[in-house]
Amino acid sequence: MKKITSYRERDRDLGIRMTPMIDVVFLLLVFFVWTASFHLVEDTLPTTLSAQLGQAENQPEELPPEIEFDEIVIRIFQQGPLVITLNGLPMADVGELEQRLQKIAEIQRGSIVILHPESNVPLGEIINVFDVAQLAGVEKVQFATDFGASP
Amino acid sequence: MQIPTLINRGRNGFNMTPMIDVVFLLIIFFLVASHLSDQETHVEVDLPTALSGQPQSGRDSNRITLHVPREKTVLIAGREVPFSGIFEKISELVAFHGADIELRIRGNRSVSWQTLSPILKACADAGVWNVTFAVYGRDP
Numbered sequence: 001m002k003k004i005t006s007y008r009e010r011d012r013d014l015g016i017r018m019t020p021m022i023d024v025v026f027l028l029l030v031f032f033v034w035t036a037s038f039h040l041v042e043d044t045l046p047t048t049l050s051a052q053l054g055q056a057e058n059q060p061e062e063l064p065p066e067i068e069f070d071e072i073v074i075r076i077f078q079q080g081p082l083v084i085t086l087n088g089l090p091m092a093d094v095g096e097l098e099q100r101l102q103k104i105a106e107i108q109r110g111s112i113v114i115l116h117p118e119s120n121v122p123l124g125e126i127i128n129v130f131d132v133a134q135l136a137g138v139e140k141v142q143f144a145t146d147f148g149a150s151p
Numbered sequence: 152m153q154i155p156t157l158i159n160r161g162r163n164g165f166n167m168t169p170m171i172d173v174v175f176l177l178i179i180f181f182l183v184a185s186h187l188s189d190q191e192t193h194v195e196v197d198l199p200t201a202l203s204g205q206p207q208s209g210r211d212s213n214r215i216t217l218h219v220p221r222e223k224t225v226l227i228a229g230r231e232v233p234f235s236g237i238f239e240k241i242s243e244l245v246a247f248h249g250a251d252i253e254l255r256i257r258g259n260r261s262v263s264w265q266t267l268s269p270i271l272k273a274c275a276d277a278g279v280w281n282v283t284f285a286v287y288g289r290d291p
């Protein structure tokens with residue numbers, strides 16, 4: 001007849017008890033797999049609104065009359081390729097805009113830039129220009145909303 | 152599973168393994184439950200990219216997220232709101248939470264200004280000035 005071994009003897013034979021360890025290891029594994037985020041981290045871009053510009057039908061060369069001298073207006077047009085104007089002056093690309101804004105920010109502290117995009121410009125391009133203005137060191141970038149714009 | 156005996160208990164003192172088991176199970180349960188409730192209001196949106204974005208602040212009790220996944224489509228707290236009734240909805244939120252709410256816009260990068268401009272105007276009209284855009288720090 002086979003000798004019935006006590007728990008104490010069996011423990012001594014195996015050394016470490018594996019089952020609870022595997023239990024806990026699996027729980028830890030599930031915990032870390034679940035908490036690992038596969039989503040991209042989202043950042044926040046704070047904005048300020050400025051409801052002072054009129055309808056968007058104005059030509060890029062014509063500045064709206066209510067704009068003061070120290071206000072800088074960037075307009076974005078999507079007529080095939082993207083056209084960006086800085087106070088009516090067309091920019092070759094976003095890099096040129098950044099350089100000019102950097103110079104402005106150096107000369108004029110606390111300058112306000114107003115972003116006034118055309119209605120068909122996608123958000124991606126608007127945020128890109130907004131981002132460039134902030135990176136250039138402009139303290140305040142505002143969005144202009146049209147008085148006529150209503151849902 | 153090994154049944155603890157009086158001999159084992161006498162030798163090891165208090166057996167921690169089942170307690171850790173149960174505690175971890177509870178942690179995972181609550182974690183999954185909270186994660187699923189978050190996902191309920193999560194809308195798949197291709198966000199624009201910006202380098203000057205800031206990390207989200209931890210205090211989000213006053214934050215209301217507005218999703219714009221397509222043209223003329225707005226979802227507030229996961230529910231679609233008629234495009235013409237955005238001002239009324241934001242005014243409702245202001246009346247309930249106060250004007251110092253943060254309105255976070257999660258807009259698709261292809262959505263045009265035609266759709267976003269009325270939303271921003273509705274925010275300004277309703278007295279909400281703390282409007283933020285959700286962006287990716289780098290291209291996905």
